[in-house]
Structures are given as C-alpha cells and as structure tokens.
Amino acid sequence: MDSVCFGFTGADRIDKPTGKGESFFSSPLFFQQAMDSGSSILITGGAGFIGSHLLERLLAKNDVTVLDNFSSGKRENLARCTGKANFRLIEADLLQPDCLAEALAGKDMVFHLAANPDVRLGAVDPSIHLRQNIIATHNLLEAMREARVKKIAFTSTSTVYGEANQIPTPEDYGPLLPISLYGASKLACEALISSYCHTFDMQAWIYRFANIVGERGSHGVLVDFIRKLRENPAELEILGSGRQKKSYLEVKDCVEAMLLCLEVSEEKVNLFNIGSEDSVDVTEIADIVVRQMGLKDVSYRYTGGEEGRGWKGDVRVMLLSLDRIKNLGWRAKGGSAQAIQSAVEALLRDGLA
Numbered sequence: 001m002d003s004v005c006f007g008f009t010g011a012d013r014i015d016k017p018t019g020k021g022e023s024f025f026s027s028p029l030f031f032q033q034a035m036d037s038g039s040s041i042l043i044t045g046g047a048g049f050i051g052s053h054l055l056e057r058l059l060a061k062n063d064v065t066v067l068d069n070f071s072s073g074k075r076e077n078l079a080r081c082t083g084k085a086n087f088r089l090i091e092a093d094l095l096q097p098d099c100l101a102e103a104l105a106g107k108d109m110v111f112h113l114a115a116n117p118d119v120r121l122g123a124v125d126p127s128i129h130l131r132q133n134i135i136a137t138h139n140l141l142e143a144m145r146e147a148r149v150k151k152i153a154f155t156s157t158s159t160v161y162g163e164a165n166q167i168p169t170p171e172d173y174g175p176l177l178p179i180s181l182y183g184a185s186k187l188a189c190e191a192l193i194s195s196y197c198h199t200f201d202m203q204a205w206i207y208r209f210a211n212i213v214g215e216r217g218s219h220g221v222l223v224d225f226i227r228k229l230r231e232n233p234a235e236l237e238i239l240g241s242g243r244q245k246k247s248y249l250e251v252k253d254c255v256e257a258m259l260l261c262l263e264v265s266e267e268k269v270n271l272f273n274i275g276s277e278d279s280v281d282v283t284e285i286a287d288i289v290v291r292q293m294g295l296k297d298v299s300y301r302y303t304g305g306e307e308g309r310g311w312k313g314d315v316r317v318m319l320l321s322l323d324r325i326k327n328l329g330w331r332a333k334g335g336s337a338q339a340i341q342s343a344v345e346a347l348l349r350d351g352l353a
C-alpha cells in the first residue's frame, strides 16, 4: 500500500457535526473511521508508556509490529496485545540496525517513539541522547530509505523551544535554542527527518509534546512524588523552587491528537504542538498528589536549585500554542490539573514498578 489512510477525510469532519458541543474528532464515529484502515505499521518504543497506548489504539484495525529494546519499556505494557494475530514484537535495539530491514519489510509507515526521554540524564552523561536519540533516529531513517518506507511520525518535545520568550509558544517560534541535551537531540532528530523528507521523497508528522501523563507512566514528576511520599509520607522533596509551570496532557488524549494530525494534514513535513491549554506549577502538582494519596500535613522541602530550576536544563515555563491543531478541530478533553488527577489515580490504582 502506497499511502496510509486511517479512513477519514477533512470533508467528513465538516459535514458531520455531532451536536452536544462535541467535535466530530472526539466522537466515536471519528475514531471508528480513523482506525478502519488495515495498514501495516511499525512502532519503535511501542513497549513504553506512550507507545503502548498508541499500540492498543492502532491494533484495533491495523497490523502492528513493535520494536523495543526494553531499556525503559515493559513487557506488561504489551499484555493486552500479546497473542493477537495482528501483533508482532521484535526485541531489538535501534543502535544495532541489522534488525531493521526485517522490522520494516512491507510496512506502510513508522511511528518512531523509541528514545531516552529522561531530560535530567544529559547533565550526567552527555552522550546518552546523542546515541539513543540522534544516532538511533538516523539508523531508522537510513533503514527506511533502503526499505522504501516513506512515512514517519515522530514524537518530539516542547523542550526544543528552550526558554521561549513567547508563551504560549507556536510551532513557528524561533530561534530554537534548547537548554537541555535532550531538547537538542530531539531538535537534531527533527532536522534529520525534515532533510530526509526533502532529499528522499519521504513524508513526516512531527509532534512537539507538552508533558504527557497517565496510566503506565514510568517517569516524570508524578512518579517521583508518589515514590517519595510512599517512602516518607511526612515530607516531600520538591526539585527547584516549585514554581516551574508547565502544561500536562492525558496520554489517551495525546494519542488521539497524533492520529488526527496524521489523518488530515498532508504536507511533506507536518509539525504540531500537542498539549493542554493551561499550565500548573510543581507545588500545585504536589498538592494534587498529596490529596489523592489521602495524606495530610506533608511538609514541602524545596531544593531551590539554579534559578529555581529542578535540574540543569529544566525549562521553567512551558505552555504550547495549540492554534494549529485546534484548527483541525481538536480540543484537549481537560486541562492540566484534570490530566494530572486522572494520571495519579491510574498510577495509584495500578501501582508503580
């Protein structure tokens, strides 16, 4: 199959209002159509947090292969998919590209999520994001070129904007000057993907995510707080000033946004911010976690940090302009606090690894 189509056209969107204040995109009809495709898809990093949600969504109507080295991904994240005839797992590492020809054979497109997403690590080992993000992405692109797989969806990040002086930050903000090695590596990946599209007639969808939270989340502030409070319910260490203020989106909402962009944007390189419309600060997050854990009288101990950052490379204010994706009809189902609440609920219910 030459093109990947999830069975939805822009005309459908305009012609099929659903009433009740709900957009067509958030309606069951859209999702039913969007998955009615029968494509053959590779997800790198499909055993990870976001990748496993994407996998479940795509598997409803597509053949999906996951390639993962399980560095941070988990086998239990694949539990709902294992054994299904249209699911295949390849345990392999993008840094050993010999496996890629087999993984890409007959594929219509690739969702490239495999990466080291830990922003803090860059200050400890400056080579991690170079290898796991940039070299791994280059290996994948080269293998796609050789296998003639033309479409790639890539999970980038708000950290490519660095400390933007325009808030909310739109996709065409510049110059892009990341302050973390993670952000730098993702920006380099964006550049590689764009250049491959223009040089080798490929097509890309690049998503710049805000902070994504939810069931199976395995890293980030929520996991950090829950772990610390389980160890010591009387005191919580908060990295930085607690005033770092960022936007959070629930993972299932994130996956729907990814699929919508794919469905209705057709440029050679399609770039979208994905997040929620508001932001919360770290102390507000601590309040939510403490409340949901049923704790009282927890004292907060702020590490202060350099200029109030939690760690070197921590962007203090992040809120993405969503005008571009909203023009497609997408709306986040809730704000940042709501996303955090439902994520904490899921993490407490399922337990942390």
Ligand code: NAD
Binding pocket: 044, 045, 046, 047, 048, 049, 050, 051, 067, 068, 069, 070, 071, 072, 073, 074, 092, 093, 094, 095, 112, 113, 114, 115, 116, 117, 132, 136, 155, 156, 157, 158, 209, 210, 211, 212, 213, 218
């Ligand atoms: P995650 O760590 O849960 O998932 C990454 C997956 O990639 C894991 O399953 C891991 O085992 C796999 N992987 C890593 N290196 C690999 C390699 N060399 N070969 C094969 N597999 C490899 O992280 P996540 O939060 O699900 O993030 C998914 C993607 O979204 C990442 O690209 C991340 O940078 C991006 N992103 C995440 C967030 C967020 O808030 N979670 C925000 C912005 C961008």
